[in-house]
Amino acid sequence: MRIGGLALAIAFACSAALAQDGGITVWKNGMPPGGITEKKDFGDHLLEISHREVDGKAELHKVKADVIVIQTGKATLVTGGEVIDPKDTGPNEIQGSGIKGGVKHEVGPGDVIEIPAGVPHQFFVAPGTQITYLVVKVVKQAK
DSSP: OHHHHHHHHHHHHHHHHHHTTTOOOOOGGGOOTTOTTOEEEOSSEEEEEEEESSOOOEEEESSEEEEEEEEEEOEEEEESSEEESOEEEETTEEEESEEESOEEEEEOTTOEEEEOTTOOEEEEOOTTOOEEEEEEEEEOOOO
16 A cells, blocks of 8 residues: 555654664654644654644645644545645745645544645635644655
């Protein structure tokens, strides 16, 4: 399975990189020690927690794939299609007001999602609900 293989590759890459200095990263109960706004950059991948109580913007990462593990809540994730009103928000990062022609996916606790670099995506959260998820951003290596 493609997602399973990618998750194993990420796990092995993380283990190899961290084993070089003997250190590991542990986020007890799925939360960074510095709180939900803390992000950990390892160079070839990043770890972060995202929490949404409202709809997100459409996003497209040109050189980073997202591997997402839903911790709590549920949402509709729209992927593919084309970003509406795209704006550069940083190096290799685009955000927009929505997605035209995407595919809807209902996601919830325990779901694992892999979004390749270059694929537009956007979360929609129903009023009165929320979603919290772990994101591993994997930097695409130059060929």
